[in-house]
Amino acid sequence: xxxxxIIPCLDIKDGMTVKGIxxxxxxxxxxxxxxxxxYAEQGADELVFLDITASHEGRKTFVELVHRIAxxxxxxxxxxxxxSELKDAEALLNAGADKISINSSAVRNPQLxxxxxxxxxxxxxxxxxxAKKEAEGHDWAVxxxxxxxxxxxxxxxxxxxxxxxxxxxxxFTSMDHDGVKQGFANKALATLSESLSIPIIAxxxxxxxxxxxxxxxxxxxxxxxxxxxxxYNEISVPQLKTYLxxxxxxxR
Amino acid sequence: xxxxxxxxxxxxxxxxRSVNNALIxxxxxxxxxxxxxxxxxxxxVIFPGVGEASTTMRFLNESGLxxxxxxxxxxxxxxxxxxxxxxxxxxxxDVACLNIFDEPIRKFIxxxxxxxxxxxxxxxxxxxxxxxxxxxxxxxxxxxVYFVHSYYVAAGSHTAATTDYILNYSSALQRDNxxxxxxxxxxxxxxxxxxxxxxxxx
Numbered sequence: 001x002x003x004x005x006i007i008p009c010l011d012i013k014d015g016m017t018v019k020g021i022x023x024x025x026x027x028x029x030x031x032x033x034x035x036x037x038x039y040a041e042q043g044a045d046e047l048v049f050l051d052i053t054a055s056h057e058g059r060k061t062f063v064e065l066v067h068r069i070a071x072x073x074x075x076x077x078x079x080x081x082x083x084s085e086l087k088d089a090e091a092l093l094n095a096g097a098d099k100i101s102i103n104s105s106a107v108r109n110p111q112l113x114x115x116x117x118x119x120x121x122x123x124x125x126x127x128x129x130x131a132k133k134e135a136e137g138h139d140w141a142v143x144x145x146x147x148x149x150x151x152x153x154x155x156x157x158x159x160x161x162x163x164x165x166x167x168x169x170x171x172f173t174s175m176d177h178d179g180v181k182q183g184f185a186n187k188a189l190a191t192l193s194e195s196l197s198i199p200i201i202a203x204x205x206x207x208x209x210x211x212x213x214x215x216x217x218x219x220x221x222x223x224x225x226x227x228x229x230x231x232y233n234e235i236s237v238p239q240l241k242t243y244l245x246x247x248x249x250x251x252r
Numbered sequence: 253x254x255x256x257x258x259x260x261x262x263x264x265x266x267x268x269r270s271v272n273n274a275l276i277x278x279x280x281x282x283x284x285x286x287x288x289x290x291x292x293x294x295x296x297v298i299f300p301g302v303g304e305a306s307t308t309m310r311f312l313n314e315s316g317l318x319x320x321x322x323x324x325x326x327x328x329x330x331x332x333x334x335x336x337x338x339x340x341x342x343x344x345x346d347v348a349c350l351n352i353f354d355e356p357i358r359k360f361i362x363x364x365x366x367x368x369x370x371x372x373x374x375x376x377x378x379x380x381x382x383x384x385x386x387x388x389x390x391x392x393x394x395x396x397v398y399f400v401h402s403y404y405v406a407a408g409s410h411t412a413a414t415t416d417y418i419l420n421y422s423s424a425l426q427r428d429n430x431x432x433x434x435x436x437x438x439x440x441x442x443x444x445x446x447x448x449x450x451x452x453x454x
Contacts, residue, residue, distance in 0.1 A: 002376050003377045074440070123400045194369065
């Protein structure tokens with residue numbers, strides 16, 4: 001049986017991990033490659049690197065970093081942040097990224113999904129969606145720029161459109177749950193998982209191990225992504241997998 | 253392990269560098285080339301692949317690489333799309349393939365009702381069983397490896413490993429000097445590394 005995936009996410013600025021990360025006995029806490037290797041060693045199934053650098057020089061540093069990651073890491077990884085054109089994606093592909101994730105740029109220019117899928121294959125294209133639950137009804141508003149700007153798009157129709165345009169996976173972050181550590185947005189996840197035929201990655205809200213179980217059981221997610229619970233060693237990947245296995249969830 | 257003359261066949265496909273990165277981690281390095289002479293002269297040939305079957309077959313036929321691959325005598329490893337292109341025919345673009353393995357390539361069809369929410373492509377880690385090839389040793393039975401694919405080869409006479417997703421299918425094939433894996437050993441952690449190492453030791 002296909003295993004549910006556990007995906008630590010690392011924020012990168014100017015080629016270094018952003019937050020002061022407490023992680024086992026690693027001394028060079030700032031080096032993403034070393035952290036990534038440690039996560040891979042611990043049994044993380046995939047990794048996501050999110051570039052939050054704004055400057056042009058920073059972008060170049062990121063591509064160089066992706067090169068180093070690809071050379072050292074023997075599990076799949078996705079890179080995202082600031083990808084708005086085919087040539088951005090191509091540079092990352094050539095540097096060795098297995099997948100790219102696009103978010104705001106796809107909302108602004110949905111054709112980008114078609115173009116990327118056509119040029120690099122659907123398996124390369126993760127469409128990330130940040131959404132906030134609307135006060136009334138069951139729908140969610142898609143936001144861009146890290147939740148700061150609301151758009152006309154709605155989560156379920158936009159996710160479906162992304163699939164039809166060639167997205168290989170959907171990475172759904174609930175802006176209501178992100179950072180709150182009260183669990184993932186399981187109802188919305190389940191709706192997505194049942195209405196789409198591509199894998200759904202749950203993101204935003206992990207606080208304890210039960211939250212991961214719920215994302216897989218109630219949310220029917222194919223994968224779950226988290227950052228701080230792993231970085232601050234509140235939950236370790238091996239501990240999480242042991243727990244999930246006990247709960248009857250198939251993990252590697 | 254002594255340095256070998258390894259060639260990765262270059263064609264119009266996606267991330268083929270990651271295979272070479274895996275070889276570098278094993279203190280080897282391949283030449284990535286589409287030069288028939290270099291391919292024929294290599295100790296080991298790797299035929300990787302991410303892409304679409306019919307477009308890739310057209311490229312292989314027009315460039316003459318199809319005949320080169322079919323005539324290889326040294327250990328040759330097809331990976332993912334590379335494995336599928338070694339089959340007889342692919343439903344992806346309805347195209348005749350290299351016919352190194354007399355097995356057709358079919359598209360996964362989700363069962364109805366789809367109670368476990370099975371997705372296409374299969375993306376992620378799944379287990380390999382019934383191992384039967386020099387590519388594997390006993391320690392690899394039941395281990396997890398990384399897959400991304402929407403098409404599959406049914407279990408048949410050349411099956412060297414099976415995996416269960418929607419149905420029990422061939423996750424590896426072997427016939428004589430031709431080896432193939434549906435999964436990506438280069439992305440499958442220490443297990444994948446072990447498989448690549450065994451290939452290099454053939």
